[in-house]
Amino acid sequence: MRNLDSGETGSLPYDKLILATGADPVEPPIPGGQLGNVLRLKRGARRRRAPRAHGQRTCPFVVIIGGGLIGMEMTEAFTQCGSAVTVVEMMPQLLAMLDVEMAALVEKRMKQLGVKVMTSTKVEKLVGDADGKVTSVVTSAGELPAQLVLLSIGIKPNSSLAEAAGLEIGPTRGIVVDERMTTSDSDILAAGDCTEKRCTVSGQACFMPLGSVANKEGRVAGSNAVGVEDEFAGVLSTAALKVFDWNVGRTGLTELRRGSLGARS
Ligand SMILES: Cc1cc2nc3c(=O)[nH]c(=O)nc-3n(C[C@H](O)[C@H](O)[C@H](O)COP(=O)(O)OP(=O)(O)OC[C@H]3O[C@@H](n4cnc5c(N)ncnc54)[C@H](O)[C@@H]3O)c2cc1C
Numbered sequence: 001m002r003n004l005d006s007g008e009t010g011s012l013p014y015d016k017l018i019l020a021t022g023a024d025p026v027e028p029p030i031p032g033g034q035l036g037n038v039l040r041l042k043r044g045a046r047r048r049r050a051p052r053a054h055g056q057r058t059c060p061f062v063v064i065i066g067g068g069l070i071g072m073e074m075t076e077a078f079t080q081c082g083s084a085v086t087v088v089e090m091m092p093q094l095l096a097m098l099d100v101e102m103a104a105l106v107e108k109r110m111k112q113l114g115v116k117v118m119t120s121t122k123v124e125k126l127v128g129d130a131d132g133k134v135t136s137v138v139t140s141a142g143e144l145p146a147q148l149v150l151l152s153i154g155i156k157p158n159s160s161l162a163e164a165a166g167l168e169i170g171p172t173r174g175i176v177v178d179e180r181m182t183t184s185d186s187d188i189l190a191a192g193d194c195t196e197k198r199c200t201v202s203g204q205a206c207f208m209p210l211g212s213v214a215n216k217e218g219r220v221a222g223s224n225a226v227g228v229e230d231e232f233a234g235v236l237s238t239a240a241l242k243v244f245d246w247n248v249g250r251t252g253l254t255e256l257r258r259g260s261l262g263a264r265s
Contacts, residue, residue, distance in 0.1 A: 090121065
């Protein structure tokens with residue numbers, strides 16, 4: 001253990017340990033990704049604060065890279081702040097958690113509300129000015145002006161600590177846990193975005209990084225850690241979001257049998 005402020009190191013003894021290290025944003029290998037005004041959102045970030053966090057009440061041109069849950073919510077937030085927002089998505093549809101027909105309805109509604117949506121489009125690089133701040137986004141379909149760019153191409157379980165400790169990691173890269181949230185070490189439990197879930201519809205491993213699920217898992221892990229038996233049955237792969245004046249949701253598997261959130265199944 002290391003105190004990041006003082007640099008002091010030490011260790012704590014435990015009878016039962018609970019890992020709740022969350023998830024990390026996927027970092028795309030895009031040249032220019034480290035320029036100023038290129039945002040990533042993680043853990044506890046609040047979407048409505050983002051435009052002001054960069055000292056600007058509004059940004060004329062915002063480019064959101066990735067049309068997933070967070071990209072959609074941020075699109076709404078920036079549009080309401082008066083920005084012209086373009087969503088660039090590599091896949092042929094927004095919101096890979098939805099079937100293609102449902103995603104098409106969302107895309108149509110967003111375009112009606114003034115959002116520019118570019119699907120099947122790949123970002124190639126970000127260009128900056130002499131001060132190191134982003135000015136444009138070069139895509140496979142042309143160059144877009146941008147004062148602010150949000151990278152939201154997905155997140156992955158933050159399981160590196162568990163992996164280094166020798167715990168079993170599953171195919172989704174989440175920590176493998178049983179119904180009691182116990183890992184492959186019986187004295188270590190894990191809960192939240194860092195764990196792999198079991199989809200109760202397909203029986204398959206899936207990744208479901210939601211606060212609602214993390215909360216239930218945390219309660220089960222906490223109870224079992226102190227000797228009160230409890231179980232978490234798994235997830236139905238349910239997720240919902242607000243897109244402007246629409247509420248959009250899914251439960252169970254998509255036609256492509258996707259049980260996870262995002263493009264990965
Ligand atoms: C912009 C945004 C909007 C969201 N909206 C929703 C929503 O509407 N509904 C919903 O259900 N979910 C939502 N989520 C997802 C939700 O926030 C997460 O599922 C939830 O926070 C996961 O909880 P957690 O405790 O597993 O991880 P986190 O909340 O990410 O907490 C993990 C903590 O562990 C710390 N940590 C990591 N590694 C170490 C280490 N080695 N040592 C010490 N500390 C460490 C991290 O700093 C972090 O504080 C949203 C997420 C984002 C980013």
